[in-house]
Amino acid sequence: MARGAFIVLEGLDGSGISTQATFLETHLRKEGYKTLLTKEPTTGLIGGMIRAALKEDWSTSFKSLQLLFCADRARHLEDEIEPALYKGRVVVCDRYMFSTLAYGFAAGVDAHWLFNVNREFRMPDLTIFIDISPDISLTRIESGREKREIFEKRESLNKVRRAYLNLAKRFKFKIVNGENGVDETSNEVRQIVDKFLSRR
Numbered sequence: 001m002a003r004g005a006f007i008v009l010e011g012l013d014g015s016g017i018s019t020q021a022t023f024l025e026t027h028l029r030k031e032g033y034k035t036l037l038t039k040e041p042t043t044g045l046i047g048g049m050i051r052a053a054l055k056e057d058w059s060t061s062f063k064s065l066q067l068l069f070c071a072d073r074a075r076h077l078e079d080e081i082e083p084a085l086y087k088g089r090v091v092v093c094d095r096y097m098f099s100t101l102a103y104g105f106a107a108g109v110d111a112h113w114l115f116n117v118n119r120e121f122r123m124p125d126l127t128i129f130i131d132i133s134p135d136i137s138l139t140r141i142e143s144g145r146e147k148r149e150i151f152e153k154r155e156s157l158n159k160v161r162r163a164y165l166n167l168a169k170r171f172k173f174k175i176v177n178g179e180n181g182v183d184e185t186s187n188e189v190r191q192i193v194d195k196f197l198s199r200r
């Protein structure tokens with residue numbers, strides 16, 4: 001019987017998460033897997049509130065913002081991720097709880113509190129961290145958008161990257177270099193995922 005797998009991609013803004021998630025899902029579908037490509041914040045109501053807060057259309061505290069991410073995640077798991085895994089799909093998720101942990105921690109929210117709020121959520125089967133420097137992140141953000149979001153400043157991105165690298169050790173992420181071209185990065189991602197899926 002087909003077994004689902006929960007694969008998460010994480011990284012700094014502009015690291016290529018969305019690009020790589022899309023490529024990966026296409027690759028897996030071509031290989032014959034049933035898939036679900038999904039992302040956080042989600043396209044649901046709470047996800048919309050989060051995206052509006054990130055653009056500073058309204059403001060809330062960092063702690064409250066992280067709780068919104070968690071509320072969005074609870075619903076995302078219940079309504080989309082868990083049912084897809086149950087049906088044997090390979091779920092490719094563009095950002096997940098590690099974004100809350102890295103960005104929340106970088107914004108000064110207590111790490112223990114963040115871990116506790118997220119502890120009931122399902123752990124991914126495989127997490128890939130696409131690593132780029134804060135400088136590359138800012139260059140890519142600036143060429144793609146009119147306005148920076150609240151975390152997109154050099155010092156914040158530095159803190160976020162360091163938080164991710166700590167999480168990578170603790171939760172055994174696979175790390176790929178996101179500073180090479182899109183194709184080279186996607187080959188690396190694909191190799192990691194193919195190896196992981198073939199070993200199950």
Ligand SMILES: Nc1ncnc2c1ncn2[C@@H]1O[C@H](COP(=O)(O)OP(=O)(O)OP(=O)(O)O)[C@@H](O)[C@H]1O
Nearest residue numbers: 013014015016017018019140144178180181182185
């Ligand atoms: N390896 C790469 N080399 C050069 N440019 C890249 C690479 N990966 C992505 N880009 C470019 O960087 C920009 C951001 O890519 P993408 O939207 O996939 O990143 P993201 O990590 O999902 O960002 P966000 O956090 O804003 O959602 C896009 O213009 C994309 O074409």
Ligand SMILES: [Mg+2]
Nearest residue numbers: 017018019094
């Ligand atoms: Mg993206």
